[in-house]
Amino acid sequence: xxxxxxxxxxxxxxxxxxxxxxxxxxxxxxxxxxxxxxxxxxxxxxxxxxxxxxxxxxxxxxxxxxxxxxxxxxxxxxxxxxxxxxxxxxxxxxxxxxxxxxxxxxxxxxxxxxxxxxxxxxxxxxxxxxxxxxxxxxxxxxxxxxxxxxxxxxxxxxxxxxxxxxxxxxxxxxxxxxxxxxxxxxxxxxxxxxxxxxxxxxxxxxxxxxxxxxxxxxxxxxxxxxxxxxxxxxxxxxxxxxxxxxxxxxxxxxxxxxxxxxxxxxxxxxxxxxxxxxxxxxxxxxxxxxxxxxxxxxxxxxxxxxxxxxxxxxxxxxxxxxxxxxxxxxxxxxxxxxxxxxxxxxxxxxxxxxx
Numbered sequence: 001x002x003x004x005x006x007x008x009x010x011x012x013x014x015x016x017x018x019x020x021x022x023x024x025x026x027x028x029x030x031x032x033x034x035x036x037x038x039x040x041x042x043x044x045x046x047x048x049x050x051x052x053x054x055x056x057x058x059x060x061x062x063x064x065x066x067x068x069x070x071x072x073x074x075x076x077x078x079x080x081x082x083x084x085x086x087x088x089x090x091x092x093x094x095x096x097x098x099x100x101x102x103x104x105x106x107x108x109x110x111x112x113x114x115x116x117x118x119x120x121x122x123x124x125x126x127x128x129x130x131x132x133x134x135x136x137x138x139x140x141x142x143x144x145x146x147x148x149x150x151x152x153x154x155x156x157x158x159x160x161x162x163x164x165x166x167x168x169x170x171x172x173x174x175x176x177x178x179x180x181x182x183x184x185x186x187x188x189x190x191x192x193x194x195x196x197x198x199x200x201x202x203x204x205x206x207x208x209x210x211x212x213x214x215x216x217x218x219x220x221x222x223x224x225x226x227x228x229x230x231x232x233x234x235x236x237x238x239x240x241x242x243x244x245x246x247x248x249x250x251x252x253x254x255x256x257x258x259x260x261x262x263x264x265x266x267x268x269x270x271x272x273x274x275x276x277x278x279x280x281x282x283x284x285x286x287x288x289x290x291x292x293x294x295x296x297x298x299x300x301x302x303x304x305x306x307x308x309x310x311x312x313x314x315x316x317x318x319x320x321x322x323x324x325x326x327x328x329x330x331x332x333x334x335x336x337x338x339x340x341x342x343x344x345x346x347x348x349x350x351x352x353x354x355x
Contacts, residue, residue: 022048023127026086028073028115029053029093033198034132034191036060038090038234045238051082053093060198073111076118083118088128088241091115096158096201097303097310104161113168116180128241129186131169135226135252137162137190139317144224145258147322148190148250156313166250185247187240192254192321195341196230197348201305206346209268210355214278216261217314225264226320228255229336236332243330254323256334267338271346283315 025042029035030052039061042050051067052058058068071078073093083089095107112131119129136159141150152163166188169181180186195202208214218224236253240246265278326332349355 022046023087024049024051024085025088025090026051026069026079026083027053027090027092029091029132030066031057031059031061032092033196033200034194034230034233035090035092036198037196037230038092038237039064039066041231041234041238042090047088051086053079053082073115074106076114080118083122086122087126088130089115089119089126090130090132090237090241092132092237094132094162097305098157099303101157101160104157105164108158108161109164109168112165113180116169116184116186119184120180123184126184128243128247129184130237130241131165131181131186131188132237133162133166133188133190133250134159135190135192135319135321136313136317137166138321139163141318144318145320145322146318148252148325155316156309158309159313159317182248187243187246187248188250189237189240189326190250190252190321191228191233192226192252192319194228194230194233196345197352199230199345203349203354204305206268206272206342206349207355209265209276210272210274212274212276214261214265214268214276215281216264216278217281217283218261220261220278220280223258223260223263224319225259225261226254227259227264227338228253228334229341232256232334232336236326236330236334239330239332240326245329246326249325249329251326251329251332252321252323253326253332254321254334256337258320259338263338267342270339271342 025047027035027039027050030039031054036059039050039052043065049067051069052061053069053071053073055072069079069082091112095104098104119126136156137152137154138146138150139152139154139159152166154160154163169186170179172179193202232255233253240251261278265276269276323332346355
């Protein structure tokens with residue numbers, strides 16, 4: 001198995017698969033939006049080696065000094081050898097939208113359990129294991145801003161698949177009651193909506209706002225949305241994975257504030273340099289809009305980011321969270337204000353030719 005960048009063989013001396021000194025990361029989903037920013041963060045903070053599981057093209061990681069491991073989570077034999085010598089595991093890979101729940105369950109729940117099973121023989125050497133979940137796993141709650149103590153009651157298929165992932169790794173394996181999660185000391189992080197350069201989901205809303213109209217669900221003025229910039233998120237992920245205090249914990253990683261849709265509009269107006277009309281859409285209309293968007297996307301050969309499943313989530317699920325526990329346990333602080341983050345994001349979209 002070879003690195004596409006430097007032809008370094010895993011398993012060279014000293015010892016099979018060991019890298020002397022420093023931190024060695026194994027990252028899944030490293031070629032995606034969040035994963036690629038995470039890989040850059042790990043390189044910046046001095047990881048000795050970053051190994052990324054990739055199916056085909058390195059995408060955003062092209063030219064980065066990383067070790068590419070060709071394989072898939074559904075085929076553990078393709079990455080098994082690459083776990084030797086690893087000190088930290090960041091599992092970010094997942095599927096965010098699919099027509100059928102079975103696809104989401106296989107990619108988000110079963111694949112995560114398979115990875116954790118492969119990590120068990122290495123658990124005494126691992127210094128940190130992070131599993132990425134989502135605020136969507138919470139679903140409905142009795143308060144508008146839940147913390148990690150609230151049970152998972154997901155309303156979307158994506159949320160159900162993430163909640164199933166959390167359950168699978170937390171189920172007792174034997175009579176002693178220990179689970180994959182407790183044996184590995186894995187920390188689960190639940191981000192809310194994430195934005196930033198390279199994102200394609202919130203990009204659709206930004207592109208639409210560029211036309212001068214921003215349809216929003218429900219109230220315009222009441223704070224109703226958690227948004228975290230990707231740089232804050234990956235910083236929090238790294239801190240959580242490396243913290244002994246966070247081992248076995250579940251943590252929300254939020255942005256610096258809860259935003260109203262009028263606040264989002266102001267940030268977009270500043271970033272896009274144009275006036276935008278925010279139009280409140282009754283929540284009851286969302287399922288219909290989601291269905292129409294899904295039909296249009298399928299006709300065009302793509303399953304859209306805004307679909308029936310996402311509409312159900314926006315209509316019924318919580319959209320804010322509290323990261324107090326992450327701040328207390330690992331010292332997490334989100335530093336990117338929405339206006340600054342949106343300006344940076346829009347600049348990147350324009351430079352990339354997306355806007």
